[in-house]
Amino acid sequence: MQQARHARILPAPSRCVADRASRLARRVGAPVSGWSMASTCVMSQRGHSGCSQSRMASLQGDLRVGISGWRYEPWRSVFYPAGLPQQRELAFASRMLPTIEINGSFYSLQRPESYLAWHDDTPDDFVFAIKGPRYITHMLRLKEFEQPLANFFASGPLALGRKLGPILWQFPPHLPYQPDRFSAFFAALPQDTADGIALAKRRDRRLEGRSWLRVDQHRALRHAVEIRHPTFIDAEFIDLLREHGIALVVADTAGRWPLMEDLTADFVYLRLHGDEELYASGYGDAALDRWAHRIDVWSRGAQVADAQRVSPRDLPRRGGRDVYCYFDNDVKVHAPYDAARLAQRLGVPTGLGVDRQFVPPPGLEGPRAKAPAFPGRQRGG
DSSP, X not given: OHHHHHTTOOOOOOOOHHHHHHHHHHHTTOOTTSHHHHHHSOOOTTSOOXXXXXXXXXXXXXXEEEEEOSOOGGGBTTTBOTTOOGGGHHHHHHHHSSEEEXXXXXXXXXXXXXXXXXXXXXXXXXXXXXXXXXXXXXXXXXXXXXXXHHHHHHTSGGGGGGGEEEEEEEOOTTOOOOHHHHHHHHHHXXXXXXXXXXXXXXXXXXXXXXXXXXXXXXXXXXXXXXXXXXXXXOHHHHHHHHHHTOEEOEEEOTTSSOOOOOOOSSEEEEEEOOSSSTXXXXXXXXXXXXXXXXXXXXXXXXXXXXXXXXXXXXXXXXXXXXXXXXXXXXXXXXXHHHHHHHHHHTTOOOSBOTTSSBOOOTXXXXXXXXXXXXXXXXXXX
16 A cells, blocks of 8 residues: 555656756746856856766656745845845746745645745746644644644645645654654655545634635645654654655754755655854855765665665665755855755756856846855855
C-alpha cells in the first residue's frame, strides 16, 4: 500500500539551461534573447556549466531555488523597485525567482481568496511551498491535531492547483521526538488532492462559507519536516519519514540546530537560514559552490560522499529527485541575491542580470538602491 502511495509522485523531466531560459522569457512576455537569457546563462566563473553533455544525458529532477516569504520592508527599493506597490511585490518576486515559501499560513489560516490571488499573480510555471500552521506544530505540539489539520486544508491551499508544491511542517526547538505522536501525525497527512479534499470536508463550523473544497486535477501532495531538537538525530525517525515518503528538511542554521542530510523521499527540501549568523548573514562563493554541488548530486538521485547522515542506510532511487531550496536569511536583504547566485550555478534561470541587479520585466521597472555586498568578495566565502 505504501509503495502505491509513493508511485503517485513522478519526477519532472530534466531540462537544460536554454530550455529553462526560454520558458522563463515566455512567462513574462519577453524575447528569449532579452533579459532572461542575459541573466540566466551567466554561469559561475568557476567552471559550472548548465548545458553540459553529462547533465543532459543524466536523469535529473526539477530544480527550484527561491526565498522564504516576499513581504519585507527592508527589501523595498533594494530588491523591489522604488515605488512598487506592495500588492505587486509577489508579481515581481515570482518573475525573478521560480519558487517562494508562503509564510502567512504559518501564523494564521488564510482564505481561499488569498490563495487564488497568489495563484493569479504568478507565472504559469511558478511553484509555491506552504508552511503548515504553527497552531498544530508549536501550540498543540501534535496533540488533538485532527480538526485543525482539516481546517488548514479547507482554508484554500488546494486552490493553488498545479502551483502547489511541498507543504512544510516546521517544529520548534523545544519539541523532542515522540515516536507515537509523530507517527500518528504523519499517517494523517493527505497523500494526494483527493485525500486533501476528503480531509477538508471534515472542517469545523468556523470554516463554513470560507472553504475551498474542489480541485482541478488529481495530484500528489508532498510534505517536508523541519526539526530543531537533538532527539530527532535518531535512525528510527529517518525510517518513519521514509515509511511515509516525507522529506527531511536539510536546514542550515549557522550551527544552532541539527543539520541532517538523510534522503527520505523522492524530493529534497532545503532551507538556508544563514551561513554564519542565523537569518542575517549571506552566503559567499565557497558556500554557494558547496550547496550547488550537493543539490546537483541529490537531483540525480544520489547522495553526497560527505553527507551528515543519521541512518547508515541510503534510500535507493533509480531516477532523479526534485529539489526545492529556500533562502531565509532575509534580515539584510541577502536572500533573493543568494538564491539567484545559487540558481545560476545550477543552470536555473532567474532575473539577476550581469551587474548583479535584478532586471524587472515590463511594467515592474523602477529605480533601486545598490544591492547588498556579497560576503564571498569580502572574506573569501
